[in-house]
Amino acid sequence: MEAAEKKLKKSVRIRLEKEAIKKHKEDNKGNLGEVKSSLRNVPTSPRKMRLIADMVRGAKVNVALNLLRFDNKHSSKSVEKLLLTAVADWQAMNENVKIEDADLVVSQIFVDGGKMLKRLRPAPQGRAHRIRKRSNHITIEVSDVNANNVVADSKVKN
Secondary structure, three states, rough: OHHHHHOOOHHHHHHHHHHHHHHHHHHHHHHHOEEEEEEEEEEEOOHHHHHHHHOOOOEEHHHHHHHOOOOOOOOOHHHHHHHHHHHHHHHHHOOOOOOOOOOOEEEEEEEEEEEEEEEEEOOOOOOOOEEEEEEEEEEEEEEEEEOOOOOHOOOOOO
């Protein structure tokens, strides 16, 4: 069977993998273990936001919320709101499980660069310097440690 999989194009293998993951999620609809939430076009540079993301990655949700609530950086407020949204989404998907009994963890969080506003600032001798006002996109995934997640063996290797 492995010889037949090697003959498939990479794009076909990726499509088959996505279909398998989708089917697995549909089969376990009432027992879904992970929920993704994203926030787009946050007006903070990605470099500053990644410092906050690294702080909460892999932490339990209670600990992560406390870290974000008492952190004095501006970026932590938007990550805190996004984490609360992800927890609310998880609770909506898993109505039969109490949130106190669940062992929720920030399983994934990543920050991508967003749109960049380009402005000009006057400089000496009639020149102009370009100012880049950066933004970012944050994606966070909350999952229950005890839930059965999709097996990592099915991922396509590059």
